[in-house]
């Protein structure tokens with residue numbers, strides 16, 4: 001509000017003062033403007049509206065120049081688009097990211113950008129919200145000059161040089177918005193955007209607003225933009241997306257049960273890292289590290305795997321370099337078949353086969369080969385980090401770094417601290433994650449950590465639903481309509497059915513050839529095991545007949561409630577156990593690692609939006625129907641939150657009271 005008032009007062013003064021011949025608008029401390037203060041959105045917005053004063057800038061009879069340094073995003077870029085000229089520093093980033101917050105650029109962005117750079121380019125920028133470099137902005141035509149020197153000084157010089165020149169062609173509102181074959185273009189774009197949006201409404205509404213720029217005169221288009229924004233502004237999706245924006249930043253401020261925190265623990269400098277194992281995960285991790293400028297020693301002791309891994313890593317690095325127009329990072333990776341090659345690195349990431357005996361041996365060896373202060377990290381997706389730490393001479397230097405496949409693409413990194421992990425080890429792994437572009441979330445040590453532990457009840461419910469009569473397609477369709485890129489069964493096919501099979505075998509759950517539906521004292525569905533054993537893909541009908549199960553019709557509501565609420569219920573247990581510091585950590589893990597639709601905010605935020613009492617009632621209902629399924633038993637924390645009046649999500653911690661209590 002204060003910034004808006006400042007802009008209004010100063011612009012009015014500058015425009016009306018005859019002594020002033022031209023105007024430069026710049027930001028403070030090297031940043032032009034990051035747009036509206038998102039924290040104001042949930043509240044009553046005070047302060048003056050900006051669009052009228054923005055129009056006063058455009059219609060001024062003296063040149064107004066935007067000096068863009070740092071960022072010009074959202075309302076910040078819209079302000080610049082009302083100026084007559086835009087001078088930009090080469091390192092600046094520009095964009096209209098409102099769509100990522102569930103909104104549209106409603107200070108004229110949807111009406112003005114297409115007039116300036118054409119409809120197709122504006123559609124791309126506004127529906128994706130992507131930030132562009134100054135060079136791309138110049139190429140697209142929405143900045144006038146890119147410079148490397150002092151931007152404000154250059155803008156002042158420029159503003160003085162254009163005094164007295166006609167400004168007619170510089171007023172974007174007066175420009176036409178040509179769009180040949182508009183109907184066909186918008187039909188095609190709408191189809192693509194809907195598909196990509198997976199149920200998110202903002203990208204679709206952005207297309208409608210841009211269409212208004214083509215079909216309506218400017219003033220009416222501006223009005224349409226306001227009407228469409230009103231439908232988004234108070235939507236549940238906008239709230240969810242804005243929650244994600246802040247949660248992503250909350251999780252970087254990690255804490256540990258000991259009270260150690262991000263701001264009290266200094267990371268160790270890391271320049272050289274070893275990756276052990278060149279399977280799928282090791283290859284992706286190597287690529288991610290090398291691309292971020294780290295030196296990598298990649299170790300693989302099996303010759304064929306080494307040849308294939310080396311080729312795959314080089315190909316990925318070459319392709320990425322070509323795509324980005326930079327030189328390849330291939331030279332940063334050194335390969336070796338000997339473990340001794342890791343002797344001088346500062347940090348090791350083990351990514352060998354998911355086998356505890358193998359990992360135990362490896363950690364013992366690493367502990368004697370590496371320097372005493374080398375951090376030893378494991379990419380295990382479920383195994384006990386504390387047990388691995390106990391194999392080494394410095395257990396405080398052992399943490400989990402759980403990447404998600406493909407590791408050079410997926411944004412999530414779970415940093416797992418055992419009870420003995422030193423805060424500096426956690427800080428170093430979190431910092432390394434940040435350097436390689438990951439959203440890193442610090443979590444406690446338990447079977448499956450946060451993400452995979454919650455996936456367990458979700459996947460079991462998906463299988464139980466098939467036992468009871470749903471087809472795999474029905475289950476997947478419900479989940480995909482909810483917004484997941486892939487339902488459970490498609491995801492399992494893609495990641496390989498044998499992955500889960502191996503884990504179940506290690507847990508002693510698999511009994512080859514046996515059909516029993518109770519294992520280790522609880523309901524179990526052996527369908528996945530049978531598929532793997534027999535290589536068959538159309539099992540459910542015959543399986544139900546052999547088990548004497550009577551099929552019933554199952555609708556998508558039941559699929560969603562059973563799969564998602566059981567996953568959420570496990571999330572409450574994780575909070576209760578102190579494995580995650582807060583609901584934001586769980587939500588970011590699911591949004592960035594498991595395809596949870598961002599416009600639904602993550603599982604815990606979703607539960608808060610559905611209503612905790614409704615989630616509890618549904619779990620109680622299903623638990624009565626399936627008393628042999630322990631994961632449907634509502635967690636203590638969920639009950640406690642409901643009996644405390646279901647406080648908003650940012651106040652859950654007050655009810656949990658002792659985060660990290662089990663550690």
Ligand SMILES: CCCCCCC/C=C/C(=O)SCCNC(=O)CCNC(=O)[C@H](O)C(C)(C)COP(=O)(O)OP(=O)(O)OC[C@H]1O[C@@H](n2cnc3c(N)ncnc32)[C@H](O)[C@@H]1OP(=O)(O)O
Nearest residue numbers: 003034035036037038039071073074075076097098107249
């Ligand atoms: C004055 C003109 C207003 C016209 C209003 C017309 C309607 C306009 C609507 C909009 O503009 S919607 C907002 C569009 N803008 C964005 O989405 C930008 C979001 N921010 C970013 O992308 C990045 O933060 C950044 C600006 C590129 C800076 O990145 P950096 O990595 O340097 O810092 P961060 O850790 O991300 O942020 C630091 C700190 O600042 C908080 N913050 C950042 N942007 C906003 C914001 N727009 N509103 C409120 N708070 C913001 C962020 O949460 C961090 O806070 P802490 O976590 O440190 O507390």
